[in-house]
Amino acid sequence: MIQIEHLTKRYxxxxxxxxxxFTAQPGRVTGFLGPNGAGKSTLMRMLCGLTPPTSGSATVLGMKYADLPNPIKHVGVMLDAAAQHPGRTGAEVLALAGLIAGASKSRVAEMTDTVGLTPAETKRRVKDYSLGMRQRLGIAGALMGDPKILVxxxxxxGLDPAGIHWMRGLLGDYxxxxxxxxxxxxxxxxxxVIAHDLVMIGHGKIxxxxxMQELLSSKEQGSVVDSMTRQDLVSAVQAAGGTITQRPDGxxxxxxxxxxxxxxALDAKVPLVLLRERDQNNLEQLFLTLTQDTARQEIR
Ligand SMILES: Nc1ncnc2c1ncn2[C@@H]1O[C@H](COP(=O)(O)OP(=O)(O)OP(=O)(O)O)[C@@H](O)[C@H]1O
Structure with missing residues (x-):
């Protein structure tokens, strides 16, 4: 379990x-979302002991990351796939992670296989890896110590569609x-598709x-409707005690x-050109709505 409590970072x-x-629970994938600059990486860095918090606490398995004995065995971390040493081969990066984790040589081969890097690819230097290959290597390194927690x-x-599909399966099984x-x-x-729970932040605040189920089904039920005589439509809905608001699409x-x-509409003799049930929220709509005050660009 990951527990974040009143965590604050000021620069x-x-x-x-x-x-x-918030809490990230065992047996669940928690998606952490927010616009650019919202504070996601800063929070993850605090969780992994790389940035000291100004106040509050972040614990994994009930302990601060820095206090975990041999953290790689408890928490698999990949914060920046591009940060691996460019001069090492993939095999060397994994062998080093395996050494720190006290893993067997067979585990190194097993993890290489799990993330879909071929033996030939692991012999190449990381500087010659594509972004997707670096991500796979980073995930293999994070899994090396067979941790109970992944950050x-x-x-x-950078993953291609097949890579995303693979990652979805991997994290789901995990x-x-x-x-x-x-x-x-x-x-x-x-x-x-992947996450069971969601935490969304904007300007550093939740x-x-x-x-996911709760958040996506929280939208009010109703209709999407349109007419060639829009003013009559508005009057008819209001006269019937309903609330009506215009959408960006008109x-x-x-x-x-x-x-x-x-x-x-029939009673008021307003001809409709569109009538359908409102969709459930999708994550993109929810994200844009909840973060619109904190997004960098105005949403049109
Ligand atoms: N060392 C630092 N000194 C000053 N400001 C910082 C420092 N590190 C991060 N920030 C600021 O904190 C804010 C949050 O940055 P952070 O990298 O956590 O955002 P993010 O949500 O991960 O963004 P992105 O989606 O773009 O990766 C940004 O405004 C950033 O400029």
Whole structure:
């Protein structure tokens, strides 16, 4: 389990992480999302003892990372796939991780195989690796000590579709075997498929957290509706006691379900050109809505 409690990081007057509290549970993948500069990497760095917090605490398995005996055996970390030594071969990087973890030589070969690097590829120097290959190597290194916890910053970055599919299976199996995964990503479609729980931050503060199911089903039920006579539509809905708001695409969100909405339009003789049930939230919509005040660009 990962426990983050009132964690705060200030750089001078700037607060990068602001009083963040959440738990990543065993057996679950927790997706950690936020716009660029929201504070995700800073929080992960604090969790792994690389950046001291200003206040609050971050613990793994009930201990600070720095206090764990041989942390590689408890927590697999990949914060920056590009940070591996460029002059070493993939095989050397993994052999070193294996040595620190006290792993057998067969584990090194097993992990190479698990992440889909060929023996020929592991003989190449890391500087000649593609980003996707570095990610695979980083994940192999993180798994080397057979840890119960994985902390991965943007692990899907640079992976091709087959690589993303592979990673989804790997992390799903890892969690199904009782592992705890905290992963940050900008690939919202992937997070929606992989993660069981979500923590979303903006400007260092939590803007939403909970299970994926809860967060995606929290949208109010109703209809999406449109008419050639929009003003009449607005008046008809309001006269029926409904609320109606215009969407960016010009149609309207109404808090009446389609059968009721259709009846209201019929009674008011308003011809409709569109009537359908509102979709569930998808993760991208939820992300854009919840982080719009903290995003870098205005969302149009
Ligand atoms: N050492 C530092 N000194 C000053 N400011 C810093 C330092 N490290 C990070 N920051 C600032 O803290 C904020 C959060 O940065 P962080 O890298 O954690 O964001 P992020 O959510 O990981 O972003 P991205 O999605 O772009 O990777 C940014 O505004 C960044 O400039």
């Amino acid at each position: 001078g007057n700037f607060t990068a992480v602001d009083d963040v509290t 991965l910053d943007e692990p899907a970055n 969690a199904a075997n009782g592992g705890t995964v905290l992963l940050s990503s900008h690939l919202l479609g992937e997070v929606q 803007v939403a957290q909970g299970s 149609a309207f969100d109404v808090n009446l379900l389609p059968p009721k909405m259709g009846q209201v």
